[in-house]
Amino acid sequence: MSQLYDVDAIYRAMGFHCPPFRITPDTSFFFPHSQYLAALGRLRFGASSGGLTVLTGEVGLGKTLLCRYFLRQLAASPEVCTAYIFNPKQSYTELLASLYRDLTGEAPELHAAGALHDALYAQLIRLAEAGKRVIFIVDEAHALEPGLIEGLRLLTNLETENRKLASLMLFGQTELDELLATRQLRALRERITVWHKLRPFGWMETAEYVNHRINRARAEGQFSFTRAALLAVRHYSGGIPRRINILCDRALLAAFAHQKSRVDLPLLRLAARETFGSVQSL
Known part of the structure; x- marks a missing residue:
């Protein structure tokens, strides 16, 4: 039987209390970059205005992490109630039931769409009378x-x-941008008050992002990426956070295998080939 590695022990040996580049949407690793801070500002405006807010971006740009970070901020506001839909593949009746359950903490006893709609409306009235603002949040809304x-x-x-x-x-x-541009949804499109689009990181932003995650996970030591390696991270990842995380995690483990305390350009190239297959040199 081949030997299994204790991956957590590898990270600890490199001076980290947790993996710096895991791809799960961990809000403790939120990157307070100007792009995300601007997005949060627009989300807060949309939440307070009572209109329709849309946030879109390519796969891997951090939409779910941003969504959950914003939800955590809303949870600290006693005047706000949220209903969070993370599974958009539902029927309308199931959607109404999910919203009702989130707002009341109870499973609805009703099962018909019309009755659920009326029950949800009554709950919204009660919350409004109590001075609460209600926000429906849908992740993966393109589906x-x-x-x-x-x-x-x-x-x-x-x-x-x-x-x-x-x-x-x-x-x-x-x-989702394409879906909202269809004639069928023109009534909804006209109600959009905030429409924000995320973009990939540039060269400097990528370096700041990598260093942010390393410092956030560091327990001890001085593990780092060289400047050339950071430039290569942007080149191979396209500035997309999920691809950055996957590439940097592979590079970190390669550094451990080579008994190095930093990732240099040759190690980064090796990690890029292992991660993405055939890659172009810088």
Whole structure:
């Protein structure tokens, strides 16, 4: 039987209390870069305005991490209630039930869409009377069927004489931009008050991101990437955080195998070949 490595022990031996480049959306690794801070500012505006907010970006740009970080901020506001949809592959009835459960903490006893809609509306009224703002947040929204998006729009049309009862936030890949551009969803598109798009990191941003994650996970020691290696990270990853994480994790383990306390350009190239296959030299 081949020997299994204790990966956590490898990270500890390199001076880290946890893996610096895991790809799970861990909010403790949130990168406070100007792009993400600007996105948070727009999300906060959208939440307070009661309108429709859309945030899109290519795969791996950190949308889910940003979404969860924002949810954590909202949880600290006693006047805000959120309903979070992370599985968009649902029927409209299942969607209504999920929203009701998030807002009440109880599974609905009703099973028909019309009855669930009425129960949800009554709950929104109660929350509004208690001075609460309700925000529906949908992650992976590009996977929503157009009919579900239209249903969410109708839900956010619910209002009293002086205020909307709920606002809506959609996080998704760039396919969501294309979906919202269709004629079928023109009524929803006209209600978008905030539409923000994430972009890949540049050269300097990539270096700052890598160093941020290393410093966040560091327990001791001086493990680092050389300047040339950081430039190569941007070259091979395209500045996409998920690809950066995968590449840098492979480079870190390569450094351990070669008994080095830093990643230099040859090690980074080796990691790029192992990660992405055939790669172009700098």
